[in-house]
Amino acid sequence: MKIFEMLPWIDWLALACFLCVWWGYMGFTKHSRMRQRSLLATTNRYRRYWMKQATMRDPRMLDGLITQNLSSTPAFFSSTTIIVIGGLLALLGTTDKAAELVRELPFAQPTPILVFELKVLLLVAIFVYAFFRFSWSMRQYTFVALAIGGMPPVEEFKAGRFDPHQYAERAGKLVGRAAEAFNDGLRAYYFSFAALAWFFSAWALIAASALVVFILYTREFHSDVLKILAE
Helix, strand or coil: CHHHHHCCHHHHHHHHHHHHHHHHHHHHHHHCHHHHHCHHHHHHHHHHHHHHHHHCCCCCHHHHHHHHHHHHHHHHHHHHHHHHHHHHHHHHCCHHHHHHHHHCCCCCCCCCHHHHHHHHHHHHHHHHHHHHHHHHHHHHHHHHHHHHHCCCCHHHHHCCCCCHHHHHHHHHHHHHHHHHHHHHHHHHHHHHHHHHHHHCCHHHHHHHHHHHHHHHHHHHHCCHHHHHHHC
């Protein structure tokens, strides 16, 4: 209960804004009418094209190699996130020195030790969430590999014994889900930089949260890459 007395109302407001902006943006990208214009939705169309090609390709070694290459990125981020979490937990053991170092930074707001630990725990929570999303993405890519490996031979599709469209849609949705989980983890990394601004001041956290959302929105809905892929 002591933390409620030590933390000013503006910090609580900044924390609420940070969480609302983050989860609000996630809801916007997944449930708004704009979701079909996003970079993820556009690349999902290419994922379905890929799976349609896979149903007509024999052997499917190339598809297996692509899946393995895609899964290596969330695997890298997953292991990196574990290291970051370990470093933050180690920081909790040296909060006195760390808080003193932060106080010496220009424009940094003086922070009691208990409040400093709360800010570190926020970063820990962000990276724990990122780890779960990256690891889930990595696991879903194994399901993609299973879906590709379980596809009937090309001759079976051509003979009409199996529906290639059904197999391609199922596998394409799996790849899209894996990409979405990876995207959520990557967004957590972006917002972790916004959370770092809280060590300076509550207003810095609010401004950094708005800046991160602006950057994400620009890249996911108005980037040059999106324009090229949507052509």
